[in-house]
Amino acid sequence: MQISVLRHRSLLWDFVRRDLATKFRGSALGSVWMIVTPILTLLVYFFVFSVVFKARWAGEGLNSKASALILFSGLITYTFFSECFLRAPMLMRENPNFIKKVVFPLEVLPLAITLSAVVNAAIGYGLLLLFNLVFVGLPPLSAIALPVVLLPMFFAVLGVTYLLASLGVYLPDIKLLVPPISMAIMYLSPVFYPLDMVPQILRFAVAMNPFTPVLENVRHVFFFGQWPDVLGMIIQLAVSIAFLCACYxxxxxxxxxxxxxx
Known part of the structure; x- marks a missing residue:
């Protein structure tokens, strides 16, 4: 995989740029929407959770503004996954011209849309940092470990993208199955609630969700000053890379x- 990507890296970046540009083609603001959309989302979060509900992240003693940012961090992380998950099944069917070209490296396409989602997520995390500086203050030093805790997720999501891109060719109905699965994953993961709020009898099931440790690690390092467990990260990284290799x-x-x- 590495050799193939290196060989076609210029083509890969061309597709990433094209994918990012296509999303806003024809709009007046163009790529500015990549920044405007998450800002509007975050403002809604602040209004709903800080003004209306005056919410607090249970058990952490944080104010409502910090709680809104914690929820926003979960949404950014989930959106990176869902963007790839929802697009992958139709990826090959939307590009039939490339499939007919024997010499075209189709393996570039899943990686391109995954990297495009990475760019969107990076903008979201950048805005998260900015709003955190304004409303809460400087994040703890452990926040520098954020890219590390997200790395296993990147490999796992890329693997899912390769898998669904392939299955979507032979099983076109899978495109109708992924939206409800995506929604179920969102609500069965601690995106909008802390794991401690889940009843004890169901907490193990939620904890076994592969998405849960990613969300917990993101919040621990960015908000609560907790460094990731080294052994746990090594295991997550090894499993996600093995999964990616199998899907590829x-x-x-x-x-x-x-x-x-x-």
Whole structure:
């Protein structure tokens, strides 16, 4: 995989730029919406949770502004996953011209939309840092570990993107299945609530959700000054890389049949 990506890195970045530009093609503000949209979302969060509900993140002793930022951090992290998860099943079917070209490296496409989602997430985290500086103050030193705790998620999401991009060719109905699954993952993960609020009898099930440790790690390092567990991070990274390799192998094997199906 690494060799293939390095060989086609210029093509990859062209597709990433094109994907980012396509989302706002025809709009007056263009790519400015990449910044405006998360700002508007965060302002809504501040109004709802700070003004209306005066919410506090349970058990952490934080004010309502910090609680809104904690919720926003969960939404940014989830959105990175959902953007790739929802787009992957139709990725190959939306690009049939590339499939007909024998020499075109189809493995670039899933990586391109994943990196495009990374750019959007990076903007979101940048705004999170800015608003945190304004309303809460300087985050703890452990916040520098944020990219590290997100790395296993990147590999896992890329693996899911390769898997669904391949399955979407042979099982077109999967595009109808992923939206409800995505919504279920969002509500069954501690995106809008702390894990401590989950009843004890159900907490183990939520904790077993692969998305849960990512959300917990993001909040621990950025807001609560807790450094990630080194052994846990190594295990997460190893599992996510192994999963990516398996999904990439499946994609490369199955892509030989794409022209016959499409």
């Amino acid at each position: 192998w499946f994609f490369m094997k199955s892509k030989k049949g794409f022209p016959d199906v499409l």
